[in-house]
Amino acid sequence: MMRAVVRHGRLDPAAELATLTGESKEAGGVVSFVGLAREEDGAVAELILEHHPVLTERSLEEIATAALERFGVNAVSVVHRAGRIMPGEPIVFAGAAARHRREAFLAADYLMDMLKTRAAFWKREDGPAGPRWIEPRDEDHSDAARWRTENGRNIGR
Amino acid sequence: MSREREITLYGKLADPLGERVRVAGGEQSETVSNVRARVAALEPRLGELLADHRVRACVEGMITADGAIVKPDLSVEFIPVVSGG
Numbered sequence: 001m002m003r004a005v006v007r008h009g010r011l012d013p014a015a016e017l018a019t020l021t022g023e024s025k026e027a028g029g030v031v032s033f034v035g036l037a038r039e040e041d042g043a044v045a046e047l048i049l050e051h052h053p054v055l056t057e058r059s060l061e062e063i064a065t066a067a068l069e070r071f072g073v074n075a076v077s078v079v080h081r082a083g084r085i086m087p088g089e090p091i092v093f094a095g096a097a098a099r100h101r102r103e104a105f106l107a108a109d110y111l112m113d114m115l116k117t118r119a120a121f122w123k124r125e126d127g128p129a130g131p132r133w134i135e136p137r138d139e140d141h142s143d144a145a146r147w148r149t150e151n152g153r154n155i156g157r
Numbered sequence: 158m159s160r161e162r163e164i165t166l167y168g169k170l171a172d173p174l175g176e177r178v179r180v181a182g183g184e185q186s187e188t189v190s191n192v193r194a195r196v197a198a199l200e201p202r203l204g205e206l207l208a209d210h211r212v213r214a215c216v217e218g219m220i221t222a223d224g225a226i227v228k229p230d231l232s233v234e235f236i237p238v239v240s241g242g
Binding site for chain 1: 167168169215218220234236237238239240241242
């Protein structure tokens, strides 16, 4: 089972976890991650996540499908907010259910590394100092690079 | 008769003139790079942003190379580097 959704309203991580767990009867474990909008000590009043009507959901589907196939997990779920997000609110839910825990941990880790660099969103922080567009940090690219493969063999993993 | 082509700009590309602009040339087939040049000529800051080779064009939901031909009346979207999730 693969779910990749752009959510325009509120994101309820507990409900997403329950859905993933409920649809993963053969799984022995579920690993999930919830990303939150940071306040950055008052520097961010709100976060704007622009998305593309086609490319964004496609990018989420490609990432989720890759995780499903690469780690052989039973189910993957990615639900990502778009639009206006306030500090403290969930931005993303990423979860993987697998027969054994190791694959679930790896799939969830992979999902977030790929989402941080490849998900088709344009993120703007609005705050007292004005708007600021965000691009992936060097660390985000380094994290994503851990999953590169060479002749089918993982590099760095 | 001259028609305009609709252009959609994402992320910081929309800062100078907004998300939607129109340029001449909508009645003809032309390359993406030609469309890019028309849009870039609208406003200096937008021109600077579009000069970034990482800015990609998207036509009918597909990332499209600068050398590709855009048919008459098709809209073109320009997308900057993604922020990620």
